[in-house]
Amino acid sequence: MTNQMTPTMDEQARAILRGNDRGGYTVPTAGLYPYQWNWDSAFAAWGFATFDVARAWVEIETLLTGQWDNGMVPHILFHRPDPGYFPGPDVWGGVGPVPSSGISQPPVAASFARRVYDIDPDASREALARIFPRLKAWHQWFMDWRLDQGAVCITHPWEAGRDNTPDWDGAMAGIDPVGVGDYTRRDTSHVDPAMRPTKYDYDRYIWLVQLGRRLNWDEAALLEENPFRVADPTMTFTLLRAQRDLAALGRALGEDVSSIDVAIQELEAGAETLWNPDLACYDARDVRSGKWAGCVSNASFLNWYAGIDHPGMVAQYDRITSICKYPVPSHDPSSDRFDAKRYWRGPTWGIMNALIGLGLEECGHTDRAEALRKTTGELIRDHGFAEYFDPLTGHAAGGGTFTWTAAVWLGWTSPTRPKGAS
Ligand code: GLC
Numbered sequence: 001m002t003n004q005m006t007p008t009m010d011e012q013a014r015a016i017l018r019g020n021d022r023g024g025y026t027v028p029t030a031g032l033y034p035y036q037w038n039w040d041s042a043f044a045a046w047g048f049a050t051f052d053v054a055r056a057w058v059e060i061e062t063l064l065t066g067q068w069d070n071g072m073v074p075h076i077l078f079h080r081p082d083p084g085y086f087p088g089p090d091v092w093g094g095v096g097p098v099p100s101s102g103i104s105q106p107p108v109a110a111s112f113a114r115r116v117y118d119i120d121p122d123a124s125r126e127a128l129a130r131i132f133p134r135l136k137a138w139h140q141w142f143m144d145w146r147l148d149q150g151a152v153c154i155t156h157p158w159e160a161g162r163d164n165t166p167d168w169d170g171a172m173a174g175i176d177p178v179g180v181g182d183y184t185r186r187d188t189s190h191v192d193p194a195m196r197p198t199k200y201d202y203d204r205y206i207w208l209v210q211l212g213r214r215l216n217w218d219e220a221a222l223l224e225e226n227p228f229r230v231a232d233p234t235m236t237f238t239l240l241r242a243q244r245d246l247a248a249l250g251r252a253l254g255e256d257v258s259s260i261d262v263a264i265q266e267l268e269a270g271a272e273t274l275w276n277p278d279l280a281c282y283d284a285r286d287v288r289s290g291k292w293a294g295c296v297s298n299a300s301f302l303n304w305y306a307g308i309d310h311p312g313m314v315a316q317y318d319r320i321t322s323i324c325k326y327p328v329p330s331h332d333p334s335s336d337r338f339d340a341k342r343y344w345r346g347p348t349w350g351i352m353n354a355l356i357g358l359g360l361e362e363c364g365h366t367d368r369a370e371a372l373r374k375t376t377g378e379l380i381r382d383h384g385f386a387e388y389f390d391p392l393t394g395h396a397a398g399g400g401t402f403t404w405t406a407a408v409w410l411g412w413t414s415p416t417r418p419k420g421a422s
Contacts, residue, residue, distance in 0.1 A: 009380070009381060009409060009414065010409075010410065010414055010416055012385070012406075013047065013385065013406035013407075013409040013410045013414070014051060014406075014410070016385055016401050016402070016403060016406035017044060017047050017048060017403060017406055017407065017410075019401065020044075020401070020403045021055075022036075022079070022080075024058055024059075024062045025041060025059060025062045025063070025077070025079060026040070026041060026044040026048075026059060026403050027403065028040045028387075028399070028402060028403050028404065029387065029399040029400065029401055029402050029403065030401070031084065031190050031399070032187060032190040032191060032387075032398075032399040033085070033399070034082040034084060034085050035076050035077060035078050035079065035082065035085065036062065036063060036066075036076065036077040036079060037075065037076055037105070038063060038073060038074065038075045038076070038077075038104065038105035038106075038109070039075075039105045039106050039107075039108050039109075039161055039351075040403055040404050041059050041060065041062075041063045041109070042059075042060065042063075042108045042109040042111070042112040042113075043108070043112065043351055043354075043403070043404040043407040043408065043411075044059050044403050044404065044407055045057070045059040045060050045109075045112050045113070045116055046112045046115055046116070046407050046410075046411040046421070047403070047404075047406055047407025047408075047409075047410045047411055048407075049112075049115065049116040049119050049120075049411070049418075049421065050119075050410040050411055050414075050417060050418055050421055051410070053116060053119060053120045053123050053124065054123065056116045057116065057124065057127035057131075060109055060112070060113055060116075060127075060131060061127065061130065061131060062077075063077070063109060064109075064131055064134045064135070064138075065077075065097065065098060066096055066097065066098040066100050067096065067097075067134055067137070067138065068094075068095065068096040068097075068100075069096075070141055070145075070219065071137035071138050071140055071141030071144075072096075072104050072138065072141045073104055073107075073109075073134075073138045074094055074096060074098075074100035074101045074102070074103070074104060075101050075103050075104055075105040075158060075159065075161075076092075076100060076101040077098050077099070077100050078098070078099040078100060079098065079099075084186055084190075085186055086183065086184060086185060086186040086187075087183070087206060087209055091206075091209060091213075092209060092212075092213065093213040093217075094217065095216065095217055101158075101209075102209070102212045102213065102217040103154075103155060103156045103158060103159040103212070104138075104141075104142075104159055105158075105159060105160075105161050106160065106161050106234050106235055106238040106239075107138060107139060107142065107235075107238055107239050107242045108238050108241075108242060108355075109135060109138075109242070110135045110139070110242040110243075110245045110246040110249065111238075111241055111242050111245040113128065113131065113135065113245070113249065114245040114246075114248060114249055115411070115420065115421060115422075117249060117252070118420035118421075119418055119419075119420040119421060121252075125253075128249060128252075128253065129253055132246075132249060132250060132253060132255065135242075135246055136246060136250075136260070139239065139242060139243055139246060139260070139263065140259075140263075142235070142239055143263050143266070144219075145219040145223070146235070147266070147270060148229070148231045148270075148273075148285075148287045149231075149269075149270060149273045150266045150267060150268075150269045150270020150271075150273060151231035151232075151236045151270035151271065151273050151274050151285065152231065152232060152235035152236045152239050152267070152270065153229050153230060153231050153232065153235070153287055154228075154229075154230055154232045154235055155208075155212070155222055155226050155228060155229060156205070156208045156209070156212070156228065157172070157201075157204075157205060157208075157228070158205065159235070160232045160234045160235060160299070161234060162234060162297070162299060162330065162344040163197055163201075163205075163343060163344055164197040164198075164201050164342065164343050164344050164345060165295070165297055165299075165330060165331065165344040165345060166293065166295050166297075166331055166335070166337040166345055167230070167232070167283075167284040167293040167295045167297055167299075168228075168230060168284070168293070169293070169337070170286050170289065170291055170293060171227070171228050171229075171230050171286045171288065171289070172201065172204050172228070174227050174228075174288065174289065175204045175207060175208070175227055175228060177203040177204050177206070177207035178207075179207075179210075180203050180206050180207045180210065183206055185202060190399065191398055191399060194341060194342065195341050195342060195343060195397050195398055196342070196343060197342075197343060208226070208228055211225065211226060212226075227288060228288075229286075229287040229288055230284050230285065230286050230287060230293075231270075231273070231274060231284065231285040231287055232284050232299070233274055233282045233283070233284060233297070233299040233300055233302060233303075234299040234302065236267065236270055236271050236274060236306075237271065237282075237299070237302035237303060237305055237306035237308075238302065238305070238306075238355075239267060240264065240267040240268065240270075240271060240306040240307070240308075241302075241305050241306045241307065241359075243260050243263050243264050243267060244264060244307060246260055247260040247261060247264065268308070271303070271306060271308055273285070275310075275312075276292045276294070278292070278294075279292065279294055279295075279296065280312045280315070280316065281296050281300050281312065281313065281316050282299075282300045282303055282310075282313065283295060283296075283300065284297075284299075295331060295332070295335070295337075296316055296320065296331075296332040296335075297330055297331055297332075297344075298328045298329065298330045298348075298349065298352040298353075298356065299352070300313070300316070301313060301316075301317060301328055301356045301359075302352075302355055302356060302359065303359070304356065304359030304360050304362065304363040304365065305355045305356065305358055305359030305362075306359070307359075307362070307363075309363045309364075314365065314368075317368065320332065320333070321368075321371075321372075324391045324392060325375075325391070325392060325393075325394065326348050326375055326379055326389060326390070326391045326392070326393075326394045327348065327353075327372065327375065327391060328348060328352060328353055328356055328372070328391075329346055329347065329348055329391035330343075330344045330345065330346055330347055330348070330349060330352070330388075331344070331345050331346050333346070333391065333392070340390045340391060340392050340393075341390055341397050343388070343398070346390075346391060347388040347389055347390060347391060347397055347398075348379070348388060348389045348390075348391040349387075349388045349389075350376055350379070350380060350388075350389075350404065350405045350408040350409075351404045351405075351408055353372055353376045353408070354376070354408045354411070354412045354422075356372065357369045357372040357373050357376070357412065358412070358422060360372065373412060373413055376408070376412075376413055377409070377413035377414075378394075379394050380405060380408070380409050380413060382394065383395060383396040384396050384400060385400065385401055385402050385405040385406050385409070386398060386399070386400055386402060386405060387399040387400070387402045387405070
């Protein structure tokens with residue numbers, strides 16, 4: 001084969017998005033994740049927007065068809081049954097218009113809607129006007145039900161999108177998964193179990209799903225009964241950023257955004273309650289026990305993405321990037337809980353790097369932002385469009401041909417990315 005016949009990285013990335021397109025929504029990767037995932041879809045829209053703006057809006061609009069009456073947008077929409085996945089719609093018992101899970105995920109959709117809009121405002125206006133009220137209602141659901149001193153809480157580890165991070169170890173230890181019963185995991189038949197959460201974790205994940213279902217996913221009841229309630233940097237920083245982007249989009253549409261401006265102030269104050277002075281870092285806080293997680297994670301570094309510059313975080317960032325070749329690891333490599341291949345306990349994720357890099361750049365840390373864009377681009381070019389990567393060796397881990405890694409390539413690391421994409 002001659003060089004001319006080898007597909008370029010851009011072509012490969014576009015082929016992954018097309019290949020994972022199930023008609024109106026994109027699966028993260030075939031097999032391991034056969035449905036529509038919430039924040040994965042927002043990244044997919046970003047990737048599509050680099051070559052097909054109309055398809056990008058369809059992705060976001062399909063996601064919002066799953067919105068519940070209370071405003072919540074679920075973390076998984078089970079549009080079509082697939083027996084290869086557990087826990088499926090029958091286990092979750094979601095109460096929305098589309099079969100779904102009962103929890104949400106980091107609200108990055110408004111932020112990527114803004115990027116799609118910026119690429120082509122004229123072609124985007126109608127779709128934006130349709131989704132604006134839905135995004136606003138979803139953000140308000142977080143404000144109404146999930147704040148603790150202004151920081152955003154999760155009620156299940158999966159909600160933060162960082163399933164098995166050490167951030168939750170303390171809160172997970174407080175759960176006794178009594179009565180969880182027998183179940184068959186499907187994730188470990190798709191990828192190496194050493195790269196996945198343990199059975200200890202999985203029993204607690206399923207126990208929490210059963211609890212939510214028993215309470216019919218009623219947020220007031222969950223607030224009373226759920227032992228797992230953690231104020232989380234991922235949710236707090238992404239919602240703060242999403243509210244800023246939604247306010248900008250609302251202004252472009254001529255909408256009244258005063259309530260969003262109030263929410264921004266509340267979240268800014270909330271973000272500061274995540275500063276752990278002993279760790280000198282933004283950290284997760286267990287609301288039930290009042291204890292810090294004590295974790296420097298890649299979510300800690302989303303502060304810039306939320307528009308918050310902090311000299312202490314620059315120092316942490318420089319320390320972490322000096323001890324690992326392919327930053328940003330999902331957990332501090334100098335911690336004894338670091339595990340280079342196990343999902344959110346060490347590996348580097350392209351999507352988190354993109355959010356961190358965008359934030360660094362906006363806050364004027366241009367050299368750091370460029371260096372991160374470069375190493376992330378090299379990771380993808382040299383090791384493929386993997387779900388995540390070993391931060392020490394760069395080796396690919398988890399699933400392959402991954403939608404959000406292809407999207408990060410197209411929107412953030414590709415030399416051909418369109419103006420407005422990043
Ligand atoms: C895993 C990740 C989560 C992601 C999902 C689909 O559960 O932890 O963040 O949304 O896979 O890719």
